[in-house]
Amino acid sequence: MLRRSLVKLVIGLVLLGNGVNLLIFLLGGLVRGNPPIITGTESVLGQIYADPVPQALILTAIVISFGLQSFAIVLIKRAYIVVNTDDLDKIHSTEEDDDY
Amino acid sequence: MITNLIILPVLLQFSLAIILLFFWKKIEIQKKLSIVGSILSVIVAGTLFNTVYGSEILTLQAGGWMAPFGISFVADAFSTTMILLASLSSAAVSMFSIVTIKKARMKFGYFPSFHFLVMGLNGAFLTGDIFNLYVWFEVIIISSFVFITLGGKKVQIEGAVKYFTLNFLASMVFLTAIAVLYGLAGSLNMADLSGKIKSIENQGLVQVTAILFLVGFGIKSAIFPLYFWLPDSYHTPQAAISSIFAGLLTKVGIYALLRVFSLVFIPDEFMKTLVVILAGLTLVSGGLGALVQTNMRKMFSYLIVCHIGYMIGGLGMFTVAALSGAVFYLIHDIIIKTNLFLIGGLVYKINGELNMKRMGGIYANYPALSLLIAVPLFSLVGVPPLSGFWPKIDLFAESFTTSNYFLLGCFIFGSIITLLVITRFWSEAFWKKMENRERRPHIRYYDQAPAYEKALLIIPILFLSLISLYIGIGAENIFRLSDTIATELVDNSAYINAVLGLSK
Numbered sequence: 001m002l003r004r005s006l007v008k009l010v011i012g013l014v015l016l017g018n019g020v021n022l023l024i025f026l027l028g029g030l031v032r033g034n035p036p037i038i039t040g041t042e043s044v045l046g047q048i049y050a051d052p053v054p055q056a057l058i059l060t061a062i063v064i065s066f067g068l069q070s071f072a073i074v075l076i077k078r079a080y081i082v083v084n085t086d087d088l089d090k091i092h093s094t095e096e097d098d099d100y
Numbered sequence: 101m102i103t104n105l106i107i108l109p110v111l112l113q114f115s116l117a118i119i120l121l122f123f124w125k126k127i128e129i130q131k132k133l134s135i136v137g138s139i140l141s142v143i144v145a146g147t148l149f150n151t152v153y154g155s156e157i158l159t160l161q162a163g164g165w166m167a168p169f170g171i172s173f174v175a176d177a178f179s180t181t182m183i184l185l186a187s188l189s190s191a192a193v194s195m196f197s198i199v200t201i202k203k204a205r206m207k208f209g210y211f212p213s214f215h216f217l218v219m220g221l222n223g224a225f226l227t228g229d230i231f232n233l234y235v236w237f238e239v240i241i242i243s244s245f246v247f248i249t250l251g252g253k254k255v256q257i258e259g260a261v262k263y264f265t266l267n268f269l270a271s272m273v274f275l276t277a278i279a280v281l282y283g284l285a286g287s288l289n290m291a292d293l294s295g296k297i298k299s300i301e302n303q304g305l306v307q308v309t310a311i312l313f314l315v316g317f318g319i320k321s322a323i324f325p326l327y328f329w330l331p332d333s334y335h336t337p338q339a340a341i342s343s344i345f346a347g348l349l350t351k352v353g354i355y356a357l358l359r360v361f362s363l364v365f366i367p368d369e370f371m372k373t374l375v376v377i378l379a380g381l382t383l384v385s386g387g388l389g390a391l392v393q394t395n396m397r398k399m400f401s402y403l404i405v406c407h408i409g410y411m412i413g414g415l416g417m418f419t420v421a422a423l424s425g426a427v428f429y430l431i432h433d434i435i436i437k438t439n440l441f442l443i444g445g446l447v448y449k450i451n452g453e454l455n456m457k458r459m460g461g462i463y464a465n466y467p468a469l470s471l472l473i474a475v476p477l478f479s480l481v482g483v484p485p486l487s488g489f490w491p492k493i494d495l496f497a498e499s500f501t502t503s504n505y506f507l508l509g510c511f512i513f514g515s516i517i518t519l520l521v522i523t524r525f526w527s528e529a530f531w532k533k534m535e536n537r538e539r540r541p542h543i544r545y546y547d548q549a550p551a552y553e554k555a556l557l558i559i560p561i562l563f564l565s566l567i568s569l570y571i572g573i574g575a576e577n578i579f580r581l582s583d584t585i586a587t588e589l590v591d592n593s594a595y596i597n598a599v600l601g602l603s604k
Contacts, residue, residue: 006261013268020275027283054282057231061275064238068268071245075264078249079257 006076006086013072017065021058028054105151106160106175106226108144109183112137113219120212127206131198134211138191141218145187149180153581157598159228167228167599168292174228174599178427178585182225182355185431188567189347189438190218192560196442197340199553200449205250205338213250217243217344224352228599230364231278231288233356234271237320241267244349247341248333259333266319266329274316280309281364291599293364294592310365314375317360321353323412324381327405331389334404335397335454339445342397346404347438354411354430358423362589363596367418375416380510383409387517396454396529397444399521403480406514407433413511414495417502424586425494428578432479432487432571439476439564446473446557447529449546456525460532469558470530475565477526479572481519487571490579 028051080086116137123129152158152175160173194214201210220239227233244267249260282288284305285296300306315326322330330350334342361367367375386406393399411433414426450466451459463470475486482488492515499508546554571578588594 009265013265016269016272020272020279023276024279024282027279053288054279057278057282060231060235064235067242068238068271071242072264072268075245075249075257075260078252079261082252082254082257 004087006079010069010072010076014065014069017061017069021061021065024054024058024061103158104160105148106158106173109141109148109187109222110219110226112141112144113215113222116141117212117215117219120215121209124209125207127203127211130206130211134194134214135191135198137215138187138194141187142184142191145180145184148175149184152180153177153584157594159598159601166601168287168289171232172228172289172291172599173226174291174595175226176588176595176598177581178355178359178588179225181427181431181581181585182351182434183222185434186218186221186225186348189434189564190214190221190344192442192564193340193344193347193438195556196343196445196560197338199549199556200340200445201338202251208250209246210250213243213246214344217247221348221352225355228290229288230281230290230293230360234274234278237274237352237356238271240349240352241271244345247345248337250337250341253336256336259336262329263333266326270316270319273312273319277309277312277316280305280312284309289599290359290363291592291596294596297364306365307370310361310371313360313365314357317353317357318378319353321350321357321412322382322405322408324378324385324409327382327386327408330405331398331401334401335395339397339441339448343438343441343445346400346441347434350404350408351430351434354408357412358415358426358430358589361415361418362423363592367416372416372418375412376504376507379409379413379416380507381409382406382412383510383514387514387521390521391517394456396447396456396459396525397441399456399525400440400444403440403518403521404437406517407437409510409514410491410495413499413507416507417498417504418590419498419502420583420586420590421494422498422502422586423589424579424582425491425498427585427589428491428494428582431578431582432491432568435564435567435571436476436480436487439561439568440480442561442564443473443476446546446561449549449557451529452545456528459529461530463530464533472558472562472565473530474526476561476568477522479568481522482515485572487568487575490572490575491582 116133120130120133123133158175159167161167162171162173164170194211197210197214217240220236220243224233224236224240227236245260245264248263249256278288281293284300284302285293287293287296297306319326319329334345337345361371365371383406386402386404386409390399390402390406393402407429410429411426414422414429416422447459447462448454450462453459479486479488482492492511496508496511499505499511546557549557
């Protein structure tokens with residue numbers, strides 16, 4: 001993300017987003033082979049089970065970050081066409097005192 | 101009490117935005133629908149505020165799943181006040197945008213995104229679930245991305261790259277914080293978390309999570325080391341868009357900070373000191389930034405940053421009086437900042453210039469209009485009977501009693517800088533003689549506009565100025581309100597009981 005190229009910036013953002021998703025997954029406490037299903041004879045879950053909440057959260061987070069990332073890709077394409085550079089250091093006309 | 105009334109502000113904006121999508125290219129219908137919908141939402145927000153203020157906190161458990169398992173929506177005095185303010189200022193902006201937004205931009209979904217944005221704001225104010233808060237934040241930023249790129253000029257795209265990157269980063273930090281919090285406490289309901297967070301053994305990790313939240317919300321609300329994206333992007337879109345950004349987007353970050361740090365993480369000494377220092381530096385650096393600008397809208401952007409410091413400072417001191425001052429300032433600031441950018445738009449329409457050095461002569465040509473504009477400018481500076489003055493009493497006095505002399509100094513510094521900046525703006529744009537210069541053909545000047553367009557430009561400013569006047573002159577009522585809110589923030593048992601359905 002610290003690169004000056006716009007494309008690499010977006011790649012960094014994508015990686016970051018996926019990293020956070022994995023973090024949610026991990027912090028939910030991974031358990032193998034124990035789905036949170038209450039069998040007919042019991043009324044509460046007996047043993048340690050896989051928490052379904054983080055999975056629901058990740059699903060939401062993936063959808064959101066997917067939307068944001070696709071926006072980012074369109075944005076940098078547009079930025080490349082309009083500004084005609086891929087270099088972040090050359091994007092500085094917002095600091096100039098122009099009027100439009 | 102459980103009621104479906106709570107969800108109405110969100111639902112109204114949502115259905116309005118969907119209906120507007122059906123009239124994609126028919127902007128005349130869109131304009132009318134948007135105005136009607138905004139007025140309706142003011143009425144709904146007013147009703148909700150009246151029901152909640154002074155009586156009990158309303159809750160809604162989504163889908164009938166009881167808290168802490170389902171998603172809860174909570175309407176207490178604080179959130180309904182914010183919703184009322186959001187709907188008031190969005191109504192004014194919706195009216196202002198009818199004449200200032202170019203037709204081509206309206207055709208590409210200006211109004212639908214506007215109402216999606218307000219929906220996101222209302223949702224963020226109402227939710228009682230921290231992951232749901234994240235989702236509302238995303239709704240807000242996605243709509244704001246549409247706004248900031250709408251038009252596709254060079255500066256806009258460049259501003260958008262910065263705005264996008266920093267906001268995406270903030271969301272990711274926020275999401276990380278949520279993940280760690282869930283791993284620690286096993287809950288996402290803020291009222292439930294409030295009880296659970298104290299029983300966690302690893303308090304060091306809780307502290308780290310709190311810092312992550314501070315950073316995430318800090319980027320969004322533009323506090324000291326994290327504000328650089330704001331003055332680089334807020335001045336690029338058109339006036340109506342900037343004013344909704346200025347009035348509400350950074351303030352939703354402040355709201356989230358106040359909510360999370362009063363409910364989930366009660367600030368300890370270290371946290372208070374940290375927040376106080378950040379507030380002081382925000383005031384100083386924002387103020388200095390505003391001082392050197394000659395571009396009118398960039399100067400206003402720095403003023404936003406500067407004034408964020410007052411609210412963060414109130415949070416940092418964390419006493420009832422200080423929080424009351426912060427909430428009062430928040431109420432005042434939403435209205436005044438929206439108005440300030442609308443005024444910026446009007447001044448641009450009159451002069452056709454954004455550089456203050458090339459402005460002038462507004463007072464000579466439009467004396468009555470200038471007097472109207474003077475009211476919000478004076479309240480911004482904090483001239484006594486007007487709205488900017490009252491919250492400062494609380495904040496100044498409280499920083500004195502809690503012996504935060506550094507913060508007190510920064511408060512005073514911020515006020516003086518604001519005074520200087522606004523005085524300079526007034527003398528450059530209003531009092532200076534207008535030199536004759538050529539008019540640029542692509543701008544529609546104010547005096548070329550027909551009478552009804554002039555009215556639509558002035559009515560929103562008048563409307564917001566009247567609200568500011570009321571906040572100033574009826575300060576007693578606002579104080580009572582902000583005291584109620586601050587008491588509820590410090591003693592959060594009423595909120596928790598209402599959400600979890602416990603008896604009092």
